[in-house]
Amino acid sequence: MKKNLTTVTFRGTKAQEEQLIAVIESLRGTPGAMMPVLQQAQEIYGYLPIEVQKIIATHMGVSLEEVYGVSTFYSQFALNPKGEISIGVCLGTACYVKGSGDILDRIVEVLGLPAGSTTPDGKYSLEATRCIGACGLAPVLTVNNEVYGKLTKNDVDGILAKYK
Amino acid sequence: METINVKINGVDYAVPKGSTVLEAAKAANIDIPTLCYLKDINEIGACRLCLVEVSEGGKPYRMVTACVYPVTEGMSILTNTPKIMQSRKTNLELVLSTHEKKCLSCVRSTTCELQKLCLEYGVDESRFKGERIEYAIDDASPIIRDNNKCILCRRCVAACKNVQEIGVIGANDRGFDTHIASAFEMKLADTSCVNCGQCIVSCPVGAIYERDDTDKVREALADPTKHVFICTAPSVRAQIGECFGYEPGTDCEGKMVAALKRLGFDGVYDMNLSADLTIMEEATEFIGRVKNGGVLPMITSCSPGWIKYCEHYYPEFVDNLSTCKSPQQMFGAVVKTYYAEKMGWDPKDIFFVSAIPCTAKKFEVGRPNQAAAGVPDVDVAITTREVGKMISTAGINFKALADEPFDNPFDIGSGAGAIFGATGGVMEAALRTAAEVIEGKPLEKLEFDEVRGVEGVKLASYKLGDINLNVAVASGTANAKKVLEAVKAGELDVQFIEIMACPGGCVNGGGQPIQPADVRMAIDLRKVRAAVLYNDDITSDVRKSHENSAVKKLYDEYFGEPNSHKAHEILHTSYIKRGL
Numbered sequence: 083m084k085k086n087l088t089t090v091t092f093r094g095t096k097a098q099e100e101q102l103i104a105v106i107e108s109l110r111g112t113p114g115a116m117m118p119v120l121q122q123a124q125e126i127y128g129y130l131p132i133e134v135q136k137i138i139a140t141h142m143g144v145s146l147e148e149v150y151g152v153s154t155f156y157s158q159f160a161l162n163p164k165g166e167i168s169i170g171v172c173l174g175t176a177c178y179v180k181g182s183g184d185i186l187d188r189i190v191e192v193l194g195l196p197a198g199s200t201t202p203d204g205k206y207s208l209e210a211t212r213c214i215g216a217c218g219l220a221p222v223l224t225v226n227n228e229v230y231g232k233l234t235k236n237d238v239d240g241i242l243a244k245y246k
Numbered sequence: 247m248e249t250i251n252v253k254i255n256g257v258d259y260a261v262p263k264g265s266t267v268l269e270a271a272k273a274a275n276i277d278i279p280t281l282c283y284l285k286d287i288n289e290i291g292a293c294r295l296c297l298v299e300v301s302e303g304g305k306p307y308r309m310v311t312a313c314v315y316p317v318t319e320g321m322s323i324l325t326n327t328p329k330i331m332q333s334r335k336t337n338l339e340l341v342l343s344t345h346e347k348k349c350l351s352c353v354r355s356t357t358c359e360l361q362k363l364c365l366e367y368g369v370d371e372s373r374f375k376g377e378r379i380e381y382a383i384d385d386a387s388p389i390i391r392d393n394n395k396c397i398l399c400r401r402c403v404a405a406c407k408n409v410q411e412i413g414v415i416g417a418n419d420r421g422f423d424t425h426i427a428s429a430f431e432m433k434l435a436d437t438s439c440v441n442c443g444q445c446i447v448s449c450p451v452g453a454i455y456e457r458d459d460t461d462k463v464r465e466a467l468a469d470p471t472k473h474v475f476i477c478t479a480p481s482v483r484a485q486i487g488e489c490f491g492y493e494p495g496t497d498c499e500g501k502m503v504a505a506l507k508r509l510g511f512d513g514v515y516d517m518n519l520s521a522d523l524t525i526m527e528e529a530t531e532f533i534g535r536v537k538n539g540g541v542l543p544m545i546t547s548c549s550p551g552w553i554k555y556c557e558h559y560y561p562e563f564v565d566n567l568s569t570c571k572s573p574q575q576m577f578g579a580v581v582k583t584y585y586a587e588k589m590g591w592d593p594k595d596i597f598f599v600s601a602i603p604c605t606a607k608k609f610e611v612g613r614p615n616q617a618a619a620g621v622p623d624v625d626v627a628i629t630t631r632e633v634g635k636m637i638s639t640a641g642i643n644f645k646a647l648a649d650e651p652f653d654n655p656f657d658i659g660s661g662a663g664a665i666f667g668a669t670g671g672v673m674e675a676a677l678r679t680a681a682e683v684i685e686g687k688p689l690e691k692l693e694f695d696e697v698r699g700v701e702g703v704k705l706a707s708y709k710l711g712d713i714n715l716n717v718a719v720a721s722g723t724a725n726a727k728k729v730l731e732a733v734k735a736g737e738l739d740v741q742f743i744e745i746m747a748c749p750g751g752c753v754n755g756g757g758q759p760i761q762p763a764d765v766r767m768a769i770d771l772r773k774v775r776a777a778v779l780y781n782d783d784i785t786s787d788v789r790k791s792h793e794n795s796a797v798k799k800l801y802d803e804y805f806g807e808p809n810s811h812k813a814h815e816i817l818h819t820s821y822i823k824r825g826l
Contacts, residue, residue: 084423087430132430140826145413147437150429154419 083210085154086199088162092133098126099137106141115142116152120159129160162200165207167245170224171197174213181234182221186210188238189223253322267298267312267323272767278325279334279363281341281450282399283313285767287409288448290314293399294337295363299324309333335367343374345451346394352452359450359762360397381425387435388457388608389443389756391415393425396453402426402445409749411724412555414439426453438558438826440723442551442747443605443756456605456757459626460636466597466625467510474597476506477515477577477656481603481667481752482630484778488759489634490644495774497782500649505637506601507650516652517600518659520577521666521675522791523800524548527570527817528672529679529791530808532742536713541565543718543733543740546672548572550610551747551756553821555723560730561823566743569818571623573666574600574607575616577656578623579816584804585655586619593619600627603667603755606747618816629757658796661692661783668776669721669751670697670704673744677708677717679792684711692789698780700750700772703728705740716740722749750776 105122109115119138120130127134130153132146139146153159171177171186186197193206200207216222219231223241230241249260254274261270266289271278282293291311299307300315301322309330317323324330341360349355364370381393400417403426407413414437418427428437446454466474483499492498506514532544547553547568556563571579578600582593600607607627610616616623628636637644651657662678665671674694681689696706697717702725708715718740720729726745732738748755750772761771788794805813 084419135429136826145407145416146429146826147413147416147418148407151416151418155417156420 083157083198085161086196088129088131088200089202090131090163090200090204091202092131094127094133101126102134102137103141106138116144116149117156120149120153124159127163129163131161131163162198162207163204165200166205168207168209168226170209170211170214172212172214172216172220172222172224173210174217174220176213176217177221180221182223184235185221185223185233185238188235189242192239192242250317250319252317252320255323255325261317263317265317267300267310267315267317267321268296270317271298271312271323271325276325277764278312279366280313280763281359281363281397282401284401284404284448284763288399288401288404290400290404293341293397295334295341297330297333297337299327299330331367335369338363338367338369339373341397342369342371343376344378345397346378346392347371348395352395353455353458354449354452354760357760357762358452361451362762377422379423379425384427384433385457386433387439388441388605389434389439389446389454390457391426391434391454393427393453395451396426397451398424398426399450400426401448401450402454405444405448409724410440410442410444410722410747411727412438412440412442415445438554438824440551440554440558440747441606441609441756442723444748446605446756447754447758447760449760450763456629456632457608458632459608459628460632462626463599463628463636466599469597472595472597473512473591474510474599475513475515475581476511476599476601477517477520477574478502478506478601478633479517479574479603479667479752480521480659480664480779480782481755481758481775482601482633484667484753484775484782485603485630485758486634488761489631489638494761494765494769494771495778497778498644499782500651501644501647502633503652504647504650505642505644506633507653508642508647509636509640511599513653513656515577515581515656516659516663517573517577517602518663518666519656519794519796520573520580521548521663521672522660522794522797523576523580523817524570524573524666525662525672525675525679525791526797526801526808527576527813528568529676529683531568531570532676533680533683534809536741543743544568545743545745546676547819548666548672549606549746549748549752550604550613551606552723552726552745554606554609554824555726555747556745557822557824558826559723559727561825562734563730564821564823567821569814569820571616571817571819572607572610573663574602574627575610575623575819576817578625579616579618580800581656582619582621582623583816584800588803593621596621597625598623600624601630601633602627603630603752603758604748605629605756607757613819614822615819630755631757631759634759655796655799658788658794659786660791660794661786661789662791663794664782664786665779667752667779668698669700669746669749669772670694670719670744671751671779672746673697673717673719673742675791676742676744677710678790681708681710682790682792684713697744700770700776702749705738715742717742717744719744721746721751723747725749753779 662675753775
């Protein structure tokens with residue numbers, strides 16, 4: 083799926099940058115270092131915005147596009163940070179056939195936020211996830227660590243209201 | 247050359263060992279269709295158009311991609327069985343299923359490699375109808391990208407990343423969403439793209455092309471209040487014939503001039519002249535830097551792709567750049583100052599067009615500090631391809647034209663100016679003049695063979711008078727990087743460096759007629775095209791820039807001497823430390 087660019091202001095610290103540079107230095111000369119560097123960068127920052135990818139490009143001596151190409155190829159890499167309120171809607175097979183697509187659409191409509199992105203203030207993030215292993219409760223969505231199951235799209239507004 | 251024996255379509259051949267099936271077939275004069283393949287640049291077997299059947303060691307035939315599959319002793323190759331033809335056709339239809347088929351007005355119509363294959367294989371509208379993603383066209387820079395026509399062959403990506411080692415375009419996202427773009431979907435204009443245009447000449451279809459500025463030229467030509475002039479770079483005459491079906495390497499100077507006169511230009515001038523002027527300024531600047539302890543090594547500044555590359559990637563070398571404007575800009579500056587004063591014209595009423603083999607020149611015309619008369623030195627820069635298009639749309643029968651000479655008073659160019667278009671040419675031209683100025687006597691031999699040829703990096707040492715001179719010549723930004731890194735590391739002690747952004751120099755520029763992959767497989771365009779310029783040089787009456795009488799006259803009547811205050815104001819410029 084096409085990845086959405088973030089509109090959230092970058093809040094990286096000097097300490098995070100130093101940590102990332104140390105990671106890159108420790109992997110210097112290792113073939114195929116891009117993947118572990120990106121994985122650890124995501125550990126450090128939680129996501130991979132342009133500011134982080136520029137650090138990687140500069141210190142690895144590759145073009146920014148080379149970093150970006152890899153970061154958009156693998157679904158494990160996020161270009162958006164998780165919001166304070168992080169919503170995941172399961173689009174796994176069981177949930178999908180039980181109508182989770184409609185649930186996702188309703189959330190998109192209410193929050194005005196496309197799936198795979200975060201509101202500019204960093205408050206909400208919305209993700210369409212693969213199967214989360216709660217098929218017995220299909221269709222499900224999660225908000226932070228809470229799981230809501232056996233939903234219809236009419237339940238969406240009520241759930242979101244709890245997290246205002 | 248060691249060979250091995252293969253059978254192609256039942257006929258025995260001895261082919262070079264280590265070749266691919268595609269190369270072996272080519273050696274046997276059998277063409278296999280390709281789309282993503284570009285010799286030495288992109289050999290990835292992605293498009294599956296070059297499918298053939300091979301049998302090795304008596305095993306059953308199986309399908310492989312010819313462009314990457316190596317030949318083995320005793321291999322039997324079939325290149326056009328019904329099964330192969332059907333598979334290629336299906337693959338073509340799949341490629342076509344997401345391709346925007348606006349062929350009627352496409353800039354590459356009739357030179358499109360996909361269109362040619364569809365014609366050969368009888369593929370029309372695709373059998374496969376489905377979703378297509380609409381992409382916005384990126385037209386913010388002189389290089390325009392239209393992903394709606396992109397077939398994801400990666401030839402442009404390979405040219406940018408592997409040949410030039412710039413890598414501002416690549417494949418983003420995945421699966422059906424895969425598309426060629428810059429990081430974070432930036433427009434090319436916002437990246438460190440240097441506008442070299444090597445992506446354009448690599449594209450098999452119409453997905454990348456230069457901004458078309460021909461309408462601006464036509465408008466000016468139709469305006470009776472304007473004095474409209476055009477000057478043509480050395481490499482344009484050497485390649486424009488390719489737009490009209492001539493073989494690469496055909497010199498069409500006379501026909502080109504005749505055609506441009508028929509388009510209605512008030513003067514058709516020879517950029518070899520301002521190349522000579524550049525040499526006068528640059529050689530003088532160099533000698534000055536050597537004698538006065540200026541910044542060395544000095545690096546040439548004729549190639550605007552190289553200039554932008556330096557500004558982005560090596561800002562620490564910006565002070566090493568010669569301050570000379572490029573020949574294009576010098577020409578416009580001379581016409582809008584000296585010539586305007588002489589004729590009593592307002593520079594605002596002059597419309598100066600430059601015909602160049604280069605897409606970066608379109609960026610250069612808008613740079614700061616390129617307006618000696620208070621108006622841009624050059625109004626519009628058009629590529630060899632655009633010149634060809636203007637001539638054919640005007641209904642001029644190029645092939646039938648008799649040769650005509652350039653116009654006075656800017657009609658004289660030396661052989662030294664002519665070779666500016668080939669890698670090493672600027673260096674050689676500068677050496678001819680510097681040597682004679684320093685030694686005060688004529689050179690016995692004008693050829694500096696060490697700096698000739700298509701190698702990416704060339705090094706040479708000369709003794710001019712009592713100066714020991716080490717020089718380096720690089721073409722292609724990847725080679726520029728090699729030289730600059732060596733200088734930075736203290737491994738290379740040179741005083742003068744020539745750098746051109748395109749591999750082989752301007753003759754292989756991004757604005758030149760596009761030759762398809764099969765032609766580029768058969769001939770080295772860099773060599774064939776450069777030969778025209780070296781031939782121009784040998785046959786020129788004047789072969790040294792400082793002996794060009796038109797240039798001498800410019801100094802006598804206007805500039806005084808090279809690097810004079812006036813020359814500095816009009817013929818020199820400044821640069822920007824851009825960084826990444």
